[in-house]
Ligand SMILES: [Ca+2]
């Protein structure tokens with residue numbers, strides 16, 4: 158990693174002239190309402206005739222054999238429609254476990270049914286510093302759906318949060334590299350393994366765009382433009398506006414944070430090395 162660090166010194170001089178996160182006083186942040194998933198459906202499977210209730214759960218999806226029989230879902234498959242979400246989780250979120258077009262997130266982001274167990278601080282109340290847990294942010298993604306970032310918790314995977322702005326050239330350059338396009342800053346020789354891990358879904362990467370091309374508020378349409386331009390499978394582009402920017406104390410764009418699966422910050426960028434998060438996550442792969 159020493160050579161990597163040296164290479165970065167060259168990179169950083171490029172970034173030094175880059176983007177300063179202006180303290181725009183943008184009040185339109187759409188602070189997170191904690192969506193804690195609709196009313197749980199634990200409806201007891203109504204008596205199967207004859208032999209008594211079958212409460213077995215062979216596929217471990219949280220539904221009993223009787224419940225699955227009633228629903229028509231597969232008692233031997235936790236995800237009957239193979240859309241990436243378990244039968245039980247789909248029911249909890251009001252989705253159809255027998256229709257792959259009906260899913261918790263159109264984008265296929267991970268889902269955490271027990272967000273409360275992480276005791277997430279309210280959005281904006283996280284410390285944002287190393288060792289501290291970040292707040293429970295809910296932002297609209299490029300599909301126009303609200304995404305709770307605690308859905309990325311508890312899957313045993315590290316998370317990189319990329320706080321960027323549409324107007325920021327270096328942000329675009331890094332996104333271009335991540336999507337397999339041009340590599341203006343020569344990141345690939347050092348961070349190719351990280352990029353591959355993001356592509357493989359072994360590292361969750363969350364792009365949070367805080368400002369649009371003109372420094373104004375983001376929306377789903379703007380996020381969609383970014384996603385089309387820099388598409389990476391499994392990477393949500395969130396219209397984050399300036400809320401998370403304030404919580405994390407961001408001073409420049411792009412700013413990369415590494416989080417562990419408990420949403421505790423393990424790396425923050427510094428003036429000397431904005432890619433510390435990349436190093437921390439990649440060294441652990
Ligand atoms: Ca099932």
Ligand SMILES: [Ca+2]
Pocket residue numbers: 236237238239240241242243244247254
């Ligand atoms: Ca499913």
Ligand SMILES: [Ca+2]
Pocket residue numbers: 238240247252253254255256257258259260
């Ligand atoms: Ca479904």
